[in-house]
Amino acid sequence: xxxxxxxxxxxxxxxxxxxxxxxxxxxxxxxxxxxxxxxxxxxxxxxxxxxxxxxxxxxxxxxxxxxxxxxxxxxxxxxxxxxxxxxxxxxxxxxxxxxxxxxxxxxxxxxxxxxxxxxxxxxxxxxxxxxxxxxxxxxxxxxxxxxxxxxxxxxxxxxxxxxxxxxxxxxxxxxxxxxxxxxxxxxxxxxxxxxxxxxxxxxxxxxxxxxxxxxxxxxxxxxxxxxxxxxxxxxxxxxxxxxxxxxxxxxxxxxxxxxxxxxxxxxxxxxxxxxxxxxxxxxxxxxxxxxxxxxxxxxxxxxxxxxxxxxxxxxxxxxxxxxxxxxxxxxxxxxxxxxxxxxxxxxxxxxxxxxxxxxxx
Amino acid sequence: xxxxxxxxxxxxxxxxxxxxxxxxxxxxxxxxxxxxxxxxxxxxxxxxxxxxxxxxxxxxxxxxxxxxxxxxxxxxxxxxxxxxxxxxxxxxxxxxxxxxxxxxxxxxxxxxxxxxxxxxxxxxxxxxxxxxxxxxxxxxxxxxxxxxxxxxxxxxxxxxxxxxxxxxxxxxxxxxxxxxxxxxxxxxxxxxxxxxxxxxxxxxxxxxxxxxxxxxxxxxxxxxxxxxxxxxxxxxxxxxxxxxxxxxxxxxxxxxxxxxxxxxxxxxxxxxxxxxxxxxxxxxxxxxxxxxxxxxxxxxxxxxxxxxxxxxxxxxxxxxxxxxxxxxxxxxxxxxxxxxxxxxxxxxxxxxxxxxxxxxxxxxxxxxxxxxxxxxxxxxxxxxxxxxxxxxxxxxxxxxxxxxxxxxxxxxxxxxxxxxxxxxxxxxxxxxxxxxxxxxxxxxxxxxxxxxxxxxxxxxxxxxxxxxxxxxxxxxxxxxxx
Numbered sequence: 001x002x003x004x005x006x007x008x009x010x011x012x013x014x015x016x017x018x019x020x021x022x023x024x025x026x027x028x029x030x031x032x033x034x035x036x037x038x039x040x041x042x043x044x045x046x047x048x049x050x051x052x053x054x055x056x057x058x059x060x061x062x063x064x065x066x067x068x069x070x071x072x073x074x075x076x077x078x079x080x081x082x083x084x085x086x087x088x089x090x091x092x093x094x095x096x097x098x099x100x101x102x103x104x105x106x107x108x109x110x111x112x113x114x115x116x117x118x119x120x121x122x123x124x125x126x127x128x129x130x131x132x133x134x135x136x137x138x139x140x141x142x143x144x145x146x147x148x149x150x151x152x153x154x155x156x157x158x159x160x161x162x163x164x165x166x167x168x169x170x171x172x173x174x175x176x177x178x179x180x181x182x183x184x185x186x187x188x189x190x191x192x193x194x195x196x197x198x199x200x201x202x203x204x205x206x207x208x209x210x211x212x213x214x215x216x217x218x219x220x221x222x223x224x225x226x227x228x229x230x231x232x233x234x235x236x237x238x239x240x241x242x243x244x245x246x247x248x249x250x251x252x253x254x255x256x257x258x259x260x261x262x263x264x265x266x267x268x269x270x271x272x273x274x275x276x277x278x279x280x281x282x283x284x285x286x287x288x289x290x291x292x293x294x295x296x297x298x299x300x301x302x303x304x305x306x307x308x309x310x311x312x313x314x315x316x317x318x319x320x321x322x323x324x325x326x327x328x329x330x331x332x333x334x335x336x337x338x339x340x341x342x343x344x345x346x347x348x349x350x351x352x353x354x355x356x357x358x359x360x361x
Numbered sequence: 362x363x364x365x366x367x368x369x370x371x372x373x374x375x376x377x378x379x380x381x382x383x384x385x386x387x388x389x390x391x392x393x394x395x396x397x398x399x400x401x402x403x404x405x406x407x408x409x410x411x412x413x414x415x416x417x418x419x420x421x422x423x424x425x426x427x428x429x430x431x432x433x434x435x436x437x438x439x440x441x442x443x444x445x446x447x448x449x450x451x452x453x454x455x456x457x458x459x460x461x462x463x464x465x466x467x468x469x470x471x472x473x474x475x476x477x478x479x480x481x482x483x484x485x486x487x488x489x490x491x492x493x494x495x496x497x498x499x500x501x502x503x504x505x506x507x508x509x510x511x512x513x514x515x516x517x518x519x520x521x522x523x524x525x526x527x528x529x530x531x532x533x534x535x536x537x538x539x540x541x542x543x544x545x546x547x548x549x550x551x552x553x554x555x556x557x558x559x560x561x562x563x564x565x566x567x568x569x570x571x572x573x574x575x576x577x578x579x580x581x582x583x584x585x586x587x588x589x590x591x592x593x594x595x596x597x598x599x600x601x602x603x604x605x606x607x608x609x610x611x612x613x614x615x616x617x618x619x620x621x622x623x624x625x626x627x628x629x630x631x632x633x634x635x636x637x638x639x640x641x642x643x644x645x646x647x648x649x650x651x652x653x654x655x656x657x658x659x660x661x662x663x664x665x666x667x668x669x670x671x672x673x674x675x676x677x678x679x680x681x682x683x684x685x686x687x688x689x690x691x692x693x694x695x696x697x698x699x700x701x702x703x704x705x706x707x708x709x710x711x712x713x714x715x716x717x718x719x720x721x722x723x724x725x726x727x728x729x730x731x732x733x734x735x736x737x738x739x740x741x742x743x744x745x746x747x748x749x750x751x752x753x754x755x756x757x758x759x760x761x762x763x764x765x766x767x768x769x770x771x772x773x774x775x776x777x778x779x780x781x782x783x784x785x786x787x788x789x790x791x792x793x794x795x796x797x798x799x800x801x802x803x804x805x806x807x808x809x810x811x812x813x814x815x816x817x818x819x820x821x822x823x824x825x826x827x828x829x830x831x832x833x834x835x836x837x838x839x840x841x842x843x
Contacts, residue, residue: 057601057707058736059516080604103548116551117523132795138703139516140735141772142509142558143779143790144817145799146522149554153547170604193464197487199578199644224646269546271465298546324548337549340538345805346555350798359549 002040008047010123010131010162016043017160017355018129024357025156027066027098030089031326034102034155037361043160045097051075052163059139059168060120065097065161072096082171084112086204088254097161102326103153104267106254107204107217109294110196112169116152121165124151127158127351137165153324157359158350172219175203176229177246180214180238185279188212191236192296193272200228206253209279209290209299214238215249259289259302264309264328270321272296281315288312306330332359367424368404371448374416381405390431390449394496395439395782397698397752402429402443409454411471411529411567417450418565419535427811430565432473432501437699438780440508440560440816447811450565452503458482459568466573467526467543472503472566476510479571488573491518494776495684506566509558511776513609513683516734517642518574520776522557527570530556532563533807543570555802560778561813563806577608577642581652582676585637585664586630590614590729593635594710596662597733600639601706603658605651608642610734614713616693617686617728617741624689627682630666637664637733638679686730687741694726694743696752698782700759702766703775706736715765716740725758737775738762764789779817787819 005020007013017023025043026035035042045066054061056079063072069087076082086106087099100122105114112118121135124147135141135148151161182188188207191214195205203219216232218225229240241249252258259265270278275296282288287304301323303309309330316323316335323334337359347358364372364382372380381387382404391399408414421428427447434441443449455471458479462468463486468479476497479490493512494500500510505521506528518524527541540552547553556563587593593612600610613621613636618629629636639659641651652669659667670676690697704712713729716738720727726743740762744755763773767789773779779787787796800818804810 055705055707057598058705059601103551105546109546112517113519113523114546116554117519126798130794130798132792132798134791134795134798136703136772138705138736138771138775140511140520140703140732140737140775142511142520142774142776143772143783143787144795145802146509146554146558147798147802149522149551149557152551152554154550158550170606173604197463197466197575199487199575201575201577201643201647220643220647221650224644224650227646228644267546267548269544269548271543273465294546297544322548333548338539341534341536342532342538342806343550343552346802349801349805 002042005041005043006047007043010048013048013160013162014125014129014131017125021355022357023355025097025160027095028068028093030092030094030098031102031104033325033327033330033332037357040357045095048162056081060137060165061168062137062163062165063096064163065095067096069094069096069099076168077171080171081168083118083166084169085109085114085118086254089256091251091255096164100152100161100164101154101156105294105298107206107250107293110205111201111203116149118167119148119152119164120167122148122151122161123163124159124161127353127355131162135165139167155359157356158347159356172203174222174225175217175219175246176225177215177217177241177249178229178232178238179241180216180236182212182214184212185209185276188214188292189272189275189296192275192292196295200232205295207292207296209282209292217250253291253293256300258291259300260287260304264303264306264330265326266301266312266323266330266334267326268299268301268316268321268323270297270299274319274321275299277319278321281312281319285312303328309334367426371404371406371420374420375406375408375413379407381407390434390443390451393434393436393439393441395437395442395698395780396696398439398442398781400443400445402445402447402449405449405451407451407454411455414450414452414455414565414567415531415537418531418533421448421811422533422535422809425809425811427814429813430503430507430561432504433499435496435500436504436508436780437701437777438774438782440778440780441504442781444814452501452565462543463488465543468571468573470502470569470571472501472506472569474502476500476502476505483573487576489576490524490571491574492521492524495687502569502571503566506557506569507559507561508778509776511737513611513732515732515776516610517606517608522554524572525553525557525569526572528553528556528566529568530564530566533809533812541570545572558778560780560817562803562817564812579643579645579648580676581641581648581655582670582679583639583655583659583667584679585659585667586633587635587637587664588633590635590713591710592663593637594733596637596659597709598707599658599662600655601734603654605641605655607639607734609638609640611638611683612636612731612733613683613686614729616726617690617730620689620693620728621682621686623692625681625685627678633665638683683730690728690741690743693728694745696746697741697743698755698759699777700738700740700742700762701775701777702738702763702773703771704736704738704766704769705771706734708769709733709736712738712765712769716762719758719761723754723758725754727758732775735775736771738766760786781816784817784819787817
């Protein structure tokens with residue numbers, strides 16, 4: 001059992017890092033594979049929570065990294081704003097820091113961008129135990145290297161995020177969700193590709209490959225999205241979901257409630273053109289379930305057991321698709337990963353004593 | 362004239378005639394868009410292929426020869442200012458769009474491709490490349506990547522970094538890396554995000570994968586004139602509070618309007634201290650609803666006059682006036698420097714009052730054009746380099762403005778980068794430890810300090826400023842700003 005440190009202040013956080021030779025930061029552990037590292041003290045951020053600054057007129061907020069994303073969504077929602085990438089696993093308790101470290105985007109990523117596009121600044125503790133602030137607190141900043149972006153997806157291996165500043169947007173007046181069935185994976189891909197290039201400015205564009213159906217969301221003024229929905233349904237057969245059905249659909253996507261409990265859950269980054277091949281790969285793995293998001297630029301693949309994880313890895317490597325295991329007993333990087341010399345050099349720059357595990361641990 | 366041994370070896374890496382060493386050949390590379398600084402490099406290398414760039418960088422690494430990568434030289438922060446004891450690697454001939462995939466909406470381009478050319482190539486497919494710096498008709502993607510360039514549409518669409526999906530680069534160590542790719546998603550640390558905005562300190566991008574977006578179907582662009590800057594600022598606050606998300610919110614002050622009127626014969630409402638430009642974009646059904654709301658807000662904000670663009674031509678005319686403001690100011694003054702500090706949006710009015718007061722107090726004229734939606738100021742500080750002390754006074758005003766931006770919780774640069782121009786202000790924004798952290802990262806990419814040294818980080822001893830800031834080619838009578 002790994003020891004667990006629970007700092008309750010930034011001072012305690014810095015002290016915890018300095019006094020621990022081998023340490024990995026965790027949030028609510030909703031993506032447990034990311035922190036399944038042997039022989040390391042875990043540093044829980046759940047005691048460092050709360051919004052520090054939020055001025056709706058600035059379109060920015062700053063919060064401690066341990067703040068649950070659902071708390072942030074509620075605070076923003078009161079002012080008619082939101083994080084447009086739809087943070088994942090909010091109901092499960094996911095934290096803001098964990099969302100950044102995992103680099104995980106929800107369905108809304110499609111329209112305006114993901115975590116990397118909305119993160120503005122960070123305070124973090126580097127491997128030397130220094131509390132540093134990089135990036136900025138205003139919506140636009142080009143001073144210094146963009147470490148906040150680099151931390152997106154860095155899995156806590158380069159530093160401990162303490163405080164994060166994000167850009168937010170006004171929440172659209174209303175939304176409308178359509179379900180568009182397709183023949184097969186190729187049909188799904190055709191709809192995803194075509195819909196992404198239209199004038200409609202869709203808010204989300206997901207698909208279930210198991211059900212061969214595209215789910216898309218429109219957002220904006222009611223008369224406008226009603227008109228656009230009519231045009232979409234004239235192009236492809238399908239139907240409007242009721243507000244309740246839509247709520248269920250997007251909540252299932254955000255919470256992975258469609259995936260196997262206790263199974264393996266893998267995120268893959270791909271192009272829409274690779275989706276049919278990925279779907280074919282999934283069909284060869286017993287019980288696999290596959291959902292595409294971000295217009296087919298990302299997908300989540302769920303396996304009921306770890307038994308097929310090695311075959312999944314081989315298949316992904318053959319397709320040249322990068323992947324990350326979020327939960328379950330499978331390699332962290334099922335398809336492997338590139339290891340340029342610069343990656344080690346930057347790791348050494350930020351963490352000279354290897355206090356944090358490497359991306360391979 | 363015989364070349365030094367190192368330049369002789371360097372020349373051997375390229376076909377004849379592609380290492381420029383003559384004084385006349387080097388003149389046009391002595392400055393970039395920040396003309397107050399000039400330096401003559403040892404030589405200018407003109408590669409035509411990515412392999413040649415890699416060979417040049419590996420040579421520089423082996424020989425510890427400093428290099429500065431350069432596109433069209435439009436940096437406003439002196440980002441491509443040459444180094445006396447180093448070379449310039451000019452990338453304009455790597456100007457091919459290598460791939461354009463309209464179905465998956467991305468383009469792979471070489472670093473010397475002109476920003477606007479990407480959108481031109483994408484246009485037949487109904488797509489465009491969103492970042493639109495004012496210099497987009499000449500600046501290159503490689504330079505945009507190095508300095509994370511912005512533009513008028515950042516509030517909604519973000520900066521260059523938000524549109525770069527993949528980068529193949531040669532690092533200052535000679536290592537060639539490939540990060541990201543055609544997917545709009547990734548797993549693992551965001552190396553592309555780290556590379557964009559490196560100010561040339563990490564290496565040279567060889568191939569850049571850019572996301573393309575569908576062109577907005579419909580625009581509603583309004584130009585509104587106000588008696589006072591405060592009124593224009595209040596209008597911005599009201600628009601932001603309304604829940605609308607305009608593609609752009611820009612303000613020009615009286616002096617900038619005077620310049621733009623003279624340069625492109627734009628006509629602005631008379632007697633205005635400020636003009637606000639707001640643009641909505643989206644599907645026609647959405648714009649039809651939102652424009653009613655916007656027009657109401659503007660009408661309630663007390664403008665002297667509000668003019669919605671009635672057609673595409675009028676919209677382009679509005680933007681032409683705005684984007685020509687920088688060059689237009691060249692007509693008002695022989696020299697100027699442009700700052701691009703950022704303040705929290707709610708403090709824009711306060712910031713402008715300070716700038717105007719200091720401008721009067723110091724006797725330095727200052728025109729203001731700014732991305733109001735982002736709180737991104739662009740004071741154009743006018744001076745005549747032939748007048749002793751004028752540049753120093755202009756620099757002093759610039760310094761006060763930057764320190765004010767930091768004190769208000771903003772940034773010393775929103776989109777131009779630190780370069781040489783603002784490097785002495787980096788410590789106002791970051792602590793000693795924070796700068797040390799960034800220097801360690803720079804050293805990881807460039808252990809020999811050969812890639813664009815002297816940019817971003819403060820150095821001991823200031824560069825000698827030239828007393829009159831004409832571009833070297835202007836001095837030679839070869840070009841003018843007319």
